Amino acid sequence: MSEVYVMASYCDQGKITLLLALERYYRAQGKKVACLQRIKGQSDVGLYLKEGCYQYSLPLEAVKSRSALERWLPRGFDVYIIGISTAYSPIGAAYLDLFANYNEIVPYDWLGEWTDCVSNLIKSYSPDPGILTFWEEARKRNLQEKKVQEVVTGVPEPLDSPCLDEKRVLHHPEALVFDTFEPRMTLPQSNKKVIAVGAFPGEFWDVFPDIRWYGYDYVRFIQRLEEENYDLAIIGECSNRSLRLPIKPKSASVICYQPSVYPPYNQPGTEFQSGRNFRRVYENIREKPVGAPLAGNGFSYRNYQNRFWLYQTYPGTDIVRHEDDVVYCNGWVLPQYLMRDGFLGV
Secondary structure, three states, rough: EEEEEEOOOOOOOOOHHHHHHHHHHHHHHHOOOOEEOOOOOOOHHHHHHHHEEEEEEEOOOHHHOOHHHHHOOEEOEEEEEEOOOOOOOOHHHHOOOOOOEEEEEEEHOOOOHHHHHHHHHHHOEEEEEEEEHHHHHHHHHHHOEEEEEEEEEEOOOOOOEEEHHHHHHOOEEHHHOOOOOOOEOOOOOOOOOEEEEOOOOOOOHHOOOOOOOOOOOOHHHHHHHOOOOOOHHHHHHEOOOOOOOOOOOOOOOEEEOOOOHHHOOOOOOOOOOOOOOOOHHHHHHOOOOOOOOOOOOOOHOEEEEEEEEOOOOOOOOOOEEEEOOOOEOOOOOOHHHHHHHOOOOO
């Protein structure tokens, strides 16, 4: 059994900084640490890479049960640190249901006013009042049924409880709460020659340990792309949605996480629909088979209407499309799914 620490937060509360500080703490003790987050695309991946961390994503299907989560926890680590953003949204709450103990992040500037501050933040993100009602009910239920440890970030001076100071020093990590699980996920290893650029799922590093990664230097990557002396090219995401690549390899396979680099690629619009049943979304996640509709064509959740329940960058189009030796991933499609469906060979 391994220790699994969950750090729950809303947005911009210092979660990644805290996770990295805890990762360094346990790594300094000689322990092997895996960092995971509920699947969210390219956000934060570069920060983990910069710190030399093992980083993985938890898909939505992992919330189905304790054993389902264990099938997505990679074997071989002593400590697992999971970041859950938007913790009391229908999706975030479904993840938290798996744990009896978790740590809740509170910024120092919000002490004593945390609930009001998060309420205002939620209102700024969504005009639908239903999400705030769901958030309040979910948090109240968790505080009643679970052990929740508060962790304060950005403190000017250390407190007598778990906290992260302004210099990013972690204090009292021994007081953080955790659950224990039996990790069961194993990934195959391949000696294929792979080149990559941008942000892509960290699991690829386990499958292809000799990846030649060009960071976000697309100019150098394109030069190598032209040579075609490799087996696979991974075109990862970046924040530049106007980026276009001038060539496609002719003799090597490509996995592309930013379909817009090879036009034409139309991006359908998304219309907001109010009055959504957030409780029903939460219940569907827990009860329905993966791939079933979550909430009709409602705003945020329309983007999850695919066979993997992954957030699609371009809603209304295929989650995976294979064309001219290029596999287009319209979202953070994990290599496990690509291998399972025959899009990626090792």
